[in-house]
Structure formats: structure tokens, C-alpha cells
Amino acid sequence: MKILVLHGPNLNLFGRREPHIYGTTTLAQINGHLEALAKSLAVELTIFQSNHEGALIDQLHAHIDTAQGALLNPAGLTQHGVPLHDAIKAMPFPVLEIHMSNIAAREAWRAHSIISPAVKATIQGLGWRSYTAGLRALVETLRDAPPVG
Template identity: 50%
Template sequence: MKILVMHGPNLNLLGRREPAVYGALTLDEINAGLGALAAGLGVEISFFQSNHEGELVDRLHQAVEKEDAVVFNPGAFTHYSLALRDAVAAVGIPVIEVHLSNIYAREEFRHHSVIAPVAAGQISGLGGTGYRLALRAAVELAAVGRNKQCSKE
């Protein structure tokens, strides 16, 4: 089983970008923790970060052929990117939306996610723990999808 973890805009600055909001963990530290968890779960994991909407869309499209599920923090694109929303809807594999901060406890414009209605689920406000929970959920959902596919064959 293969899981993709995607990080959107500005997440490359974690650890120094508003640590009171996003915590002190760097993106590399989050990825390292996820890599260790993935090894323990017996799954392959890959990571992708971009500050560019089109690159994120392209990588989601590629996930259909390469991965069984996606953990995705779309960053600020969460609130307005219909292109990413449509890509998540189109891929047909489980996508778990994750946010380090509680987007519902922040500025009002952050309270709405255009991704959530087409994602398999959303985890918000648990810091790095949210990514680990999202990875576990992605693995479970991908396994269910695989079992359904096997029973159809």
C-alpha cells in the first residue's frame, strides 16, 4: 500500500512561521514522524510540498496511478481553491484533509473548506498528531477500498 502526503503553500516554513499558531515542528520533522509511523504500519509513504496550486493539482492527478490514499494539508487553498476541490473529487481514492491549527477557531474566512465536502474526512487543530491520525485513517480507508476491489474481481 502506498500513501501520499501533500503539503500546500507556506508549510515549507513550519517551525519558524507563526509557531504560536502552527507549532514548533518543521516540515521535515513532521515527515520523519510520518515515515516512522508508515514503516510501523507496513506501508510506503511519499511526500510532496508545493506553494503552487497547479503543481498540487498535477500531483493529485498522478496519485490515481501511484498511491492508494492521500493525506493533504491544502493550506490557504483550503478556503477557495475550486481547482483543488475538483481534483480531490476526481481522483477516486481516499483523501484526508488535515490542518495543524483549528481552522474553526481562527479568522472567519478560515471557517469554510471547499475541500471538506469531497474529502473522505478532515482533521483540524491537533498539530502534528493530526497528521499521524490522518495517516492511520488513510491506511484504513485504502484497505477497505482494496478489499472492495478484490471482492469485485
């Protein structure tokens, strides 16, 4: 099983950026937690981070026929990423929206995600564990799904 993990704009600054909100865990450490969990679940990850919406969309397109699911932290694209929303809707596999903080409990403008209507589910507010909770949920969901065809 192949899972795509996409990290959006500024997430390369985890561990340095607003540690009172996002904690001190770095993106490399998050990816390490994901890789260790993926190994125990016997799944393969492709992990990608970009500060550019088009690059994230390109990754979805590139994996349209090879991935069985995706985790996406859209970061600052959560409220404004219409092309990303549209790309997610075109995917034949489930995408889970991941946020380290609870966006509903922050500034009012952060509470509305235009990404959420395009994804299967949203996991938020658990810090870096939002990613691992998402990976577990996605893999369990995919394994419980009836065979296609």
C-alpha cells in the same frame, strides 16, 4: 499500500511561521514522524510540498493509478482552491484533509473549507499529530474496505 502526502503553500515554513499557532515542529520533522509511522504500518509514502496549486494538482494526477489514498494539507488553498477541489473529486482513492490548527476556532474567513466537501474526512487541531492521526485513520480505512472488483 502507497499513500500520497501533499503539503500546500507556506507549509515549508512550519517551525518558523506563527509558532504560537503551528508550533515549532518543522516540515522535515513532520515528514520524519510520518515516515516512521508509515514504516510501522508497512505503507509507502510519497511526500510533496508546493506553494503552487497546480503542482499539487499535478501530483494528484500523477498518482491517480498508483496511490491508494492521500493526506492533504491545503493550507491557504482551503478557502479558495476550486481547481484543487475538482482534482480531489476526480481521484479514485480517499483523500483526507489535514490541518494543524482548528480552522473553525480561528478567523471567521478560515472556518469555511471548499476542500472539505471533496474529501472523505477532515482532521484538524492536533498540531503535527493531525498528520499522524490522519495516516493511521486512512490506512485503517483502506485495510477495512472490501476488495474492489
